[in-house]
Amino acid sequence: MREQKLQTKDLIMAGVFAVLYVALVCIMASITGIFIPVYLILPLIAGIVLGPVYTLYITKVPKKGAVIILSVLAGFVMSASSAMVLVYVVALGIVAQIILSKTDYSHTGIRVSYVIFACATEGPFLSLFFARENFLNVCVQYYGQEYADRIDAATPLWFFFVQIAIALVGGYIGGRIGVNMNAKHFEKAGIA
């Protein structure tokens, strides 16, 4: 398959899917935020839930730059705490795009690239490890001192690697579900 340039209808598709992506992340973050242990494994849950979103998006827009646009938009919204998040998410998007282009948007390619892109939901947690003071101050403002103390106690630095690992696992499961769901529902319905 030869890669084509993005057209207006692809860009609109990108915008709508970015809304869906960001809205789902926000909903999950606000629901899980109530229980700290669940909140800290958000990358796993988000990886699984967002898998079909990503897969369907790539199936609809298999063109150069599609993932990068999604990553720029998602990163822009998630970077409320610091600009570092935007750089991180866009870097992941570029890597995922390169994998997709090399593998010709095959099922395996989509799944491998999603394992990488699933780490994007780690973004909001980056400042928890690399700008700790700042993150805890925001926590104090939103949820109060006690909550911030509990977050502080629950997350030593090595927990960062645990989160990355569970994000990768989430990406693997999510990609698998996404590809299966495409075959089960969307191709039959003529959407994908």
Add this chain to the structure above:
Amino acid sequence: MISDISFKGDGFIRIDPRTKMAVFVLCSFAALKESRTLYQSILFFFMFAMLINGRQYVFAVKMLMVYGVLYSLNILVFLMEVPEGLRIFIMGIIVFRMFLPVLMAFALIIKTTKVSELLVAFDKMHFPGEITIPFSVMFRFFPTIVEEWENIQNAMKFRGFALNLKNILTRPSFIYECTIVPLLSDTVIIADELSAASLCRGLGASTKRTSLVDVRMRMVDYLIIGFAIWLNIVSFGSY
């Protein structure tokens, strides 16, 4: 030659979309700092005036009422002895009051900006279409997605598998499928309809688009941005 065109829903004074975005960013900066109540109030009434100017009367009055309630709670805390547990709760409410202007600025962008205006403004800032078109779609379609989400939840409730904690814990994969499949189908259909509509408006054309709406930065815009910056500066460091 048509020099300028106005619509029924336009504000009394037309404000450039870029100004609205600048105000939103500046409001977020102001909200992150713990500034004095005086500046918070000035910021709130500034945003209130902007909403009134955009003819968002109902929303503006609602916000005013919320602000009034939160403000009186604040005074109550200072006047009376409040138990410790309740005090933390009320402090949370006060933080929420700091974020009201941000909420209002966001509503101002969403409710009073037309997509065409936004696109012209982006075009004048020389952003590439690859970023501005998805971005404009995103801004406009948050409400639509929320609406679809509510409809899906209602449909699920109707069939006896509502999206609640019990169902999520007992049969997660089933609930997950029932939520995400209609959501994705809706999204794709909305996107298709939208691209058909935008093709009619010539968004796919390779030439530069013209616009009947006169979008440019006027004196008022500079004054508003200047005021917002000034408010940020004076409230800075005055705890």
